[in-house]
Amino acid sequence: MRTFTFLILSVILFSHHSTQARKKPKTIKVLSYNIHYGLGMDSKTDLERIAGVIRRLDPDIVGLQEIGDSTMAAKLGALTHMKAVFGPSKESNSGYGDAVLSKLPFRYVGNESIPSASSSRYQAMCVDVDLSQIYGRGATVRFVNTHFDWLPSIGSEVARKGAVEVIEIAFFKDDAKRPAILTGDLNATPDSAPVKLLRKKGWVYENLNREIPTIPSDKPTEQIDYVMPRPAKRWRVVAVEVIPERVASDHLPVLMTLELIHNKR
Template sequence: MIRLGVQTFINYIWKKEVTFKVPMFLDKMNAKKIIVPLLLIFLCRTDGILAQEAPLTIKVLSYNIHYGVGMDGKKDLKRIAGVINTINPDIVGLQEVKDSTMMAALGQLTNMHNVFGASTEKEMPNLYRLLDIPVPDSQLHYGDGILSKYPFDYVGNVSIPSASSSRYEAMCINVDLSKKSSEKIMVRFITTHFDYLNTIGSQMARNAAVEVIEAAFITKDSYKAYIMTGDLNATPESEVLNVLEHKGWQKGDFDEELPTVPSNAPRKQIDYVLVRPKERWKVIDVRVIDEPMASDHLPILMTLELIPGD
């Protein structure tokens, strides 16, 4: 409406008789030559203001890729990448990534920034800790990964409790969404994979994992908008989802369960995209993507609007 009003006014001044008075040293044509550029400058500045007020919307995907092995038993990273490219998310949290080589390949296939977070080492897992030296990339395997259209700073990863023989972790980045906005906007993004057993011990481990993530990555003074994706190995009515809700995490105001496993006949939801605090996010849509072959899990997609805040 502003654009139309200004343009109409410019046309009127240019084509019609000008009824306002101009200084004696300016004739009518010179007055038009001065006024019209000024109005164009105003129009450009108005467009900038309108652009700043537009809501920032992002699409976030959580996907357990089962090391690239599909329900047909075939390992096919191109198939996984094809699923992601078709969905076209802004940020992706991946679980069950084999190693940094697989993560780098997915980054190349999707043309997205990427980082790998390992859960365990291949050989002599305690030796590097005893010697207090970094674990070589060649020794890191099994973990999670993050893909992002936008640049980010890697915060790190942390081991989380497990009651099974498997080891799990959570990883975190600070992603810069400035390319989607006229202002610098940083969001803290976490992805994780919780213990899988249906035992009291694993239930306690999942609850404890929430506390580890809270202590490691939730810094209330620095970052005020958070997203977490993950295979939580827990259904919506489970205790760990209640624990997460009490911490401020929300999955949107949607009552229906969105089954994600098994991918060829999904019966229960164990994969999630969560956000906090509620005041900073409007959950526009949450859906499961119908891709029954590429992995044993279905990807889950959340479309979000970031609400301006301090």
């Protein structure tokens, strides 16, 4: 009788563990990386090195900042075997901008100039990424990638807060509650007014109870690079880490693993 009972309990426990294994959360990995045009801390420009970092991390979606032009964005897409789209600064004649790389299909929404006190080159770009192969039919995420003004002046601080408002009006005016992810070099620390304003708008800052400094890459002392999802009830932050790549760029990449919950809108 004891043997029979033991066998029954073993079957129940095995079944329970098998069910738990099947319920492993479905996640996506999102990377934010200011690549400094591929110029490393060793003064060498090497896009293959940047691509190697991205390939090793194996993200699903990447927001890249400081891209020289559309050719650079396309090359990085080819090197990483990901779909690429360039978001040019509308006010820059140099082709300067940002880029999004994705393993998943996406629709380009557009890009908007954002306020700046230091130059007229900054912008925010937006795509809608199809997550249906992970979360089922109809699952999408609005993905915004940006680079905020950099000066430590009052004017630039006001510009950074203004950039938050532009993103809200340009990309979320009709649906502020849709699942979204923001990546970017915000040139603002977690306790700054622009990041506090982003959080007020519903963007989630999560460092999982540890500091994650991103600059300078050789001896990082503060965080200005981010991956921020929203709304909070639609996402679970599974992991977040700063990747200790000290040479490829003057910034460290930030990698976040996210689980989309309650996937029906």
